[in-house]
Amino acid sequence: MTLQKNLISPARKISLELLNDILKSNKPFEQIISSSDKFNNLEIKNKKFCRLIITTVLRKFGQIDFVLNKFTKKGSIKQNIFKNIIRIGIAEILFIKSAKYAAINEAVELTKLKVSKNLSKLTNGVLRNIDRENEELIIQLSDELxxxxxxxxxxxxxxxxxxxxxxxxxxxMEPFLDISVAGDPVIMEGILKGKLISGKTIRKQEKTNPTQLPYFNSKDERYHWWVQDVAATIPGELLIKSDQKKIVDLCSAPGGKAAQLAKAGKNVTSVDINENRINKLVENVKRLNLDIKIVNADGTSWNPKEKFDAVLLDAPCSATGTLRRHPDIIKNRSKDSLKNYLSIQSMLIRQSLTWLEKDGILIYSVCSLQKDEGEGQIKSILKSKSNIKISPILPKEVPSFQQAITKDGWLRIFPNCLASDGGNDGFFICRLKKTN
Structure with a gap:
């Protein structure tokens, strides 16, 4: 048994264990791997390979299962762990392009170790047949699967x-690592060894552990930075360029937008209902030395004693605009779950409008590509609230995303908006103004 274990690379063995956990739980992929001692103890090379295997299986899940069903008889592979071994093998052969011998042989050894010796022959036969038809199969596989x-x-x-x-x-496509910087973006571009793609966003081509990057815990505010997709910076930028000073950042954790606002000199109150996410927000506030008031409260019922110039509401949503970075969330999304988000979004919008001063601004955003969560919510508010108007977003305010401005004056950002720089998260962003 010891010899058999040694025939399997640590990356493949641990990727199987983690994939099993991800597919049978509702926990996010990043949460599962970050809490795994086995993953964290891997060498850097094996960590990267392990992550690549898991994200490829999750991202190509439909195509992989299409191939799996094509090459196996119905009911021949019943155990989930057995399916996952073959899924990993298919991912390596068709998409990762691993060395064929290693991919197939280690899948066989994993089957012997985790399932049974008898079924290892089935693993070998299925994967070798798939490898023989590799090029023909790729042509048949549409992304929609x-x-x-x-x-x-x-x-x-x-x-x-x-x-x-x-x-x-x-x-x-594989995502990049986007970083927002507080100081001079040109200087930070060199320090972080990335590319300045928009405003104060620097993109690193290779995804890496942020805590290992320069100045992660720096006390010098000129070198402060935080991870934030380039499209996610826009709601904050719209308020940074405005006259609004006193701002509520609702659903604030982990704090990227709050950091933008505070670093720009705004008076920020961060509100979030989730205690675990609040803890992450507190960590970031301390690391970045931010002057922010933090409130752990339910935004649908919170009633502050004071009024505010603006509210930034990046609402809970289906997050379908982030599938590139979070391919695991697709397994937890359904039409029914979308209805729950719509209800929460509507309540948060209506409640946050009551906190605004006259002529106050609400920036509403969702990292979703579902029309009901974006355009639908705004149309509903405009229909029911005569004192709420759209304040159109202007091209000069979003130079890198001008093409995303619609005739209605809001932003509908698709994942290929910054195609020449490698894309971005999908977003809907709208600015509303409270009038008499």
Whole structure:
């Protein structure tokens, strides 16, 4: 048994264990791997390979299962762990392009170790047959296979066939690491060894552990930075460039937008209902030396004694705009879960409007590509509140995302907006103004 274990690389063995945990739990992928001692104790090379295996299986899950079903008889692979061994093998052969011998042989050894010696022959036969038809199979696999049919249909109905195909394609690409900086972006571009792509966002081509980057715990505020997708910086930027000083950042944790506002000299109150996320917010506030008031409260019922110039509401949502970075969330999304988000979003919008001074501003955003969570919510508010108007977003305010401004004056950001720089998260962003 010891010899058999040694035939399997640590990265493949641990990726199987983690994949099993991810697929049977509702916990986020990043949470599971960050809390895994086995993963954290891997050498850097094995960590990268382990992460690549897991994210590839999750991102290509529909295509992988299409192939698995094509090459196996119904009911021949019943155990989930057995399916996951073959899924990893398929991912390596078709998408990662690992050395064929290593991918197939170690899948066979994993089957012997985790399932049974008898079934290892089935693993060997299935993966060798797939390898023989490798090129023909790739042609048959559309990107749409990796998403629930209801989701793809919703994108088609909302944005048209062409946009839906583009969305599916862009979410299959590996994400980059985007970093917002507090100081001079040109100086930080050199320090972080990335590329300045927009405003104060620096992009690193290779995803890495942020805590290992320069100045992570620096006391010098000129070198402060935090992880934040380039599209996620826009809601904060719209308020930074405004006259509004006293701002509520609702659903604030982990604090990227609050950091933007505080570093720009705004008076920020961060509100979040989730205690665990609040703890992460507190960590970031301390690390970045931010002057922020933190409130652990439910935004749907919080009633502050004071009024505010502006509210930034980055609302809880289906997060379908972040599937590139979080391919695991797709397994927990359904039409029914979308209804729950719609209800919460509506309550948060209505409640936050009561906190505003006359002429106050609400920036509403969701990292979702679902029309109901973006355009639908705003149209509903405008219909029911005569004192709420759209304050159109102007091209000069969002130079890198001008093409995302709609005729209604809000932003509908697709994942290929910054195509020449490698893409971005999908977002909806709208600015509302409270009048008499």
């Amino acid at each position: 990796n998403y629930p049919s209801w989701l793809v249909q919703d994108w088609r109905d909302s944005w048209g066939e062409k946009h839906a195909k583009e969305i599916c394609k862009w979410f299959q």
